[in-house]
Amino acid sequence: MSVQRTDVAIVGAGMAGAALAALLAEQGLDVLLCEAGEPQAALPPLPACIADVDPRVSAINVASRSVLEAAGAWSALPDAARCAYQAMRVWEEDGTGRISFDASDIGAPELGYLVENRWITAALLRALAAQPRVQLRSRETLVSLRLPDEPGRPAQVQFASGLGVQAALVVGADGAQSAVRSLCGIEAPPRDTGQRAIVATIRTSGSHAHTAWQRFLQSGPLALLPLAALPGGHAASIVWSADAAVAERLLALDDGDFARALTRASEACCGEVLEVTPRLAFPLRQLHAASYTAPGIALVGDAAHVIHPLAGQGINLGFADVRVLAEEIARARGRGEPLASADALARFARRRRGENAAMLAAMQGFQRLFGDTHPAVRLVRNLGLGAVDRLAPLKRAFMREAMGFH
Numbered sequence: 578m579s580v581q582r583t584d585v586a587i588v589g590a591g592m593a594g595a596a597l598a599a600l601l602a603e604q605g606l607d608v609l610l611c612e613a614g615e616p617q618a619a620l621p622p623l624p625a626c627i628a629d630v631d632p633r634v635s636a637i638n639v640a641s642r643s644v645l646e647a648a649g650a651w652s653a654l655p656d657a658a659r660c661a662y663q664a665m666r667v668w669e670e671d672g673t674g675r676i677s678f679d680a681s682d683i684g685a686p687e688l689g690y691l692v693e694n695r696w697i698t699a700a701l702l703r704a705l706a707a708q709p710r711v712q713l714r715s716r717e718t719l720v721s722l723r724l725p726d727e728p729g730r731p732a733q734v735q736f737a738s739g740l741g742v743q744a745a746l747v748v749g750a751d752g753a754q755s756a757v758r759s760l761c762g763i764e765a766p767p768r769d770t771g772q773r774a775i776v777a778t779i780r781t782s783g784s785h786a787h788t789a790w791q792r793f794l795q796s797g798p799l800a801l802l803p804l805a806a807l808p809g810g811h812a813a814s815i816v817w818s819a820d821a822a823v824a825e826r827l828l829a830l831d832d833g834d835f836a837r838a839l840t841r842a843s844e845a846c847c848g849e850v851l852e853v854t855p856r857l858a859f860p861l862r863q864l865h866a867a868s869y870t871a872p873g874i875a876l877v878g879d880a881a882h883v884i885h886p887l888a889g890q891g892i893n894l895g896f897a898d899v900r901v902l903a904e905e906i907a908r909a910r911g912r913g914e915p916l917a918s919a920d921a922l923a924r925f926a927r928r929r930r931g932e933n934a935a936m937l938a939a940m941q942g943f944q945r946l947f948g949d950t951h952p953a954v955r956l957v958r959n960l961g962l963g964a965v966d967r968l969a970p971l972k973r974a975f976m977r978e979a980m981g982f983h
């Protein structure tokens with residue numbers, strides 16, 4: 578069995594793990610990034626039609642863009658691989674509630690960008706390939722973990738291949754089913770939302786107007802998210818979250834009937850839906866780890882929290898974890914403390930936990946508020962959205978929050 582020593586071992590080379598590796602390498606740390614799959618550093622081909630677009634896309638806010646810039650990845654994303662959006666329109670099926678957000682209200686050029694997840698990961702891995710201090714190992718699945726025997730000693734991890742690693746800090750960036758989290762005995766009971774998210778790419782007869790559209794239907798929220806224009810016309814990505822039974826019915830429709838259902842459900846906000854790609858469906862669960870740290874261990878991204886995609890915040894919260902963990906490690910080293918000192922990890926957890934908990938609670942509240950058909954709740958909903966829409970300062974505060982400014 579080989580044992581490798583490094584400053585930081587990151588388990589999981591998804592968007593969160595790869596971004597953290599890049600920020601830590603910038604600080605001069607040696608990083609071992611271990612991934613169970615086979616991540617691709619080659620940039621995907623630019624799409625020529627909607628079938629070429631991977632339906633797993635993320636709405637990246639302005640704060641996440643800064644993380645990607647610091648990681649050296651943003652410049653690898655050509656214009657055709659990202660679509661800026663300047664406005665958000667939210668309205669509901671059942672009532673008169675509606676609210677709009679415009680970047681111009683706060684003097685910003687945009688609210689965020691839509692990017693395929695595989696483009697973000699590839700751009701990060703490309704930036705990592707130029708970092709001699711980062712070693713990426715594919716097909717390495719974590720199987721066991723030993724916490725440090727005493728403060729200042731390394732944590733130890735073991736992979737299925739037989740590779741053993743000793744590191745001052747082990748980071749779990751290994752997603753919702755995090756092995757790092759469970760091997761540390763950190764609880765994270767999943768809360769099933771009872772919904773599934775259907776994702777696909779669509780071609781529409783009208784423009785999306787660089788706007789993120791979200792309609793709250795009785796069965797769950799439907800989002801139409803703008804994509805860069807394709808030679809064949811206007812393209813958008815959909816995330817249709819629906820109660821399990823409704824999702825089953827939608828998945829069983831043929832493409833033509835699904836496109837017509839989508840045109841109706843979106844009130845043709847981007848015109849008629851002309852074409853849809855094969856649909857993917859994800860069960861929607863929320864979870865929040867009882868702790869983000871253990872001695873010598875930190876959790877980031879979906880390993881620490883999984884949130885309903887209705888506000889497009891999952892990886893934005895993950896990138897914020899990454900930024901704060903990198904800042905606290907730099908601070909500890911600047912003070913001459915070990916990089917995974919108990920104080921540094923506590924500061925990281927304190928700075929991230931409150932914000933993530935508030936966002937998870939807000940999503941749960943939204944889901945309840947919009948899922949309720951009681952007339953009193955509908956009235957509150959209509960009055961509430963209208964009031965927020967008319968109150969400029971409150972609206973600006975919401976927008977800053979969603980853009981990742983605190």
Ligand SMILES: Cc1cc2nc3c(=O)[nH]c(=O)nc-3n(C[C@H](O)[C@H](O)[C@H](O)COP(=O)(O)OP(=O)(O)OC[C@H]3O[C@@H](n4cnc5c(N)ncnc54)[C@H](O)[C@@H]3O)c2cc1C
Pocket residue numbers: 588589590591592593594611612613614634635636637694717718719720750751752753754755756774776816859877878879880886888889890891892893894895
């Ligand atoms: C339908 C849908 C729409 C979404 N839309 C948005 C959006 O618009 N905006 C947004 O911010 N977020 C969005 N999200 C959330 C976002 O996709 C996730 O938050 C994000 O992908 C999590 O990234 P991660 O790097 O933390 O974890 P993951 O992407 O899950 O990566 C974890 C990595 O760890 C590896 N791994 C797992 N176990 C092991 C192991 N034992 N050993 C080694 N490696 C391991 C995996 O192979 C994987 O590569 C959406 C989610 C869904 C379901």
